[in-house]
Amino acid sequence: MRxxxxxxxxxxGLDRWGSDLTSWPTQELGAARTLRxxxxxxxxxxAAAQRLDSLLSSLPEVPANPALPQQALxxxxxxxxxxxxxxxxxxxLWRPVLAAVLPLLIGFVVGTSTALEDDLFTEELSLLAxxxxxxxxxxxxxxx
Amino acid sequence: MRSExxxxxRSDEQLMTRVRGGDQTAFAELMRRHVNSVHTYLxxxxxxxxxxxxxTQETFLRVWRKAHTYRPGRVKVSTWLHxxxxxxxxxxxxxxxxxxxxxxxDIPSDAVDQLDQQAARETRKRLETAISTLPENQRAAILLxxxxxxxxxxxxxxxxxxxxxxxxxxxxxxxxLRAQVLLDEDDAR
Numbered sequence: 001m002r003x004x005x006x007x008x009x010x011x012x013g014l015d016r017w018g019s020d021l022t023s024w025p026t027q028e029l030g031a032a033r034t035l036r037x038x039x040x041x042x043x044x045x046x047a048a049a050q051r052l053d054s055l056l057s058s059l060p061e062v063p064a065n066p067a068l069p070q071q072a073l074x075x076x077x078x079x080x081x082x083x084x085x086x087x088x089x090x091x092x093l094w095r096p097v098l099a100a101v102l103p104l105l106i107g108f109v110v111g112t113s114t115a116l117e118d119d120l121f122t123e124e125l126s127l128l129a130x131x132x133x134x135x136x137x138x139x140x141x142x143x144x
Numbered sequence: 145m146r147s148e149x150x151x152x153x154r155s156d157e158q159l160m161t162r163v164r165g166g167d168q169t170a171f172a173e174l175m176r177r178h179v180n181s182v183h184t185y186l187x188x189x190x191x192x193x194x195x196x197x198x199x200t201q202e203t204f205l206r207v208w209r210k211a212h213t214y215r216p217g218r219v220k221v222s223t224w225l226h227x228x229x230x231x232x233x234x235x236x237x238x239x240x241x242x243x244x245x246x247x248x249x250d251i252p253s254d255a256v257d258q259l260d261q262q263a264a265r266e267t268r269k270r271l272e273t274a275i276s277t278l279p280e281n282q283r284a285a286i287l288l289x290x291x292x293x294x295x296x297x298x299x300x301x302x303x304x305x306x307x308x309x310x311x312x313x314x315x316x317x318x319x320x321l322r323a324q325v326l327l328d329e330d331d332a333r
Contacts, residue, residue, distance in 0.1 A: 068179060
């Protein structure tokens with residue numbers, strides 16, 4: 001709970017939360033009410049904010065063209081059974097479907113990359129075995 | 145009063161449930177309840193009656209098409225409707241950065257002419273003009289909170305902002321309006 005408040009903070013509060021002090025955050029409310037009691041400047045600021053808010057609230061409603069609802073209704077397409085099935089499917093099922101498919105995808109990716117590494121390892125072993133079995137042609141020098 | 149409001153919100157949600165099921169009668173009732181509020185917001189945000197008409201119609205067509213995405217209990221129907229309208233309006237602002245000059249004739253004169261005193265009419269005209277010259281996001285914030293009557297948290301939800309960012313916009317908007325409207329009013333006296 002805020003203990004004290006100066007006029008600048010009070011004015012800032014009026015700008016942020018409006019002239020109805022009851023809509024202010026509770027931790028600011030006590031200090032704001034105290035300041036309003038003791039400061040003529042704060043009361044002047046509050047009166048100005050109330051005047052502005054009252055002018056804003058009294059702006060008249062601007063009614064839509066009375067024909068607009070009927071026009072909108074005429075543009076509505078009937079949602080057929082197929083449309084509604086797709087709506088239901090995409091809204092209700094995409095999460096469980098994703099949850100089911102994701103492990104499959106991860107398994108596929110991991111499996112593919114591991115298989116590749118195994119192949120490379122086997123290939124390296126084969127090459128090493130051939131290299132160990134082959135005669136050392138450079139040492140003999142008879143091949144040329 | 146508060147319980148009437150709660151009943152209305154509950155029945156709005158019931159209507160939305162029926163709209164999700166393809167009930168055009170429920171959709172018509174939902175539109176009857178909210179069309180003027182959405183239109184009022186959009187006409188002041190776009191500063192053009194014809195744009196507001198188009199956007200209001202598109203808002204409700206989206207409601208019909210996207211009814212299945214509404215989650216009852218998460219946001220109020222009125223908040224959701226205004227959010228759709230607001231987003232359509234922001235898209236339009238992005239497409240047409242250069243806006244036509246706003247004139248008060250864009251707002252139907254009978255709405256303004258309801259005032260019976262010349263001084264009040266002048267003040268209101270100054271206020272409408274001052275609102276129209278605010279930056280778009282400040283204009284949206286002040287309209288939602290002070291004209292449409294949404295709480296700061298709901299207005300933030302509509303604009304896709306956090307509450308502190310919204311309050312910052314409100315503070316700047318109120319400072320500008322106070323300077324332009326109330327000081328002019330004092331000078332006029």
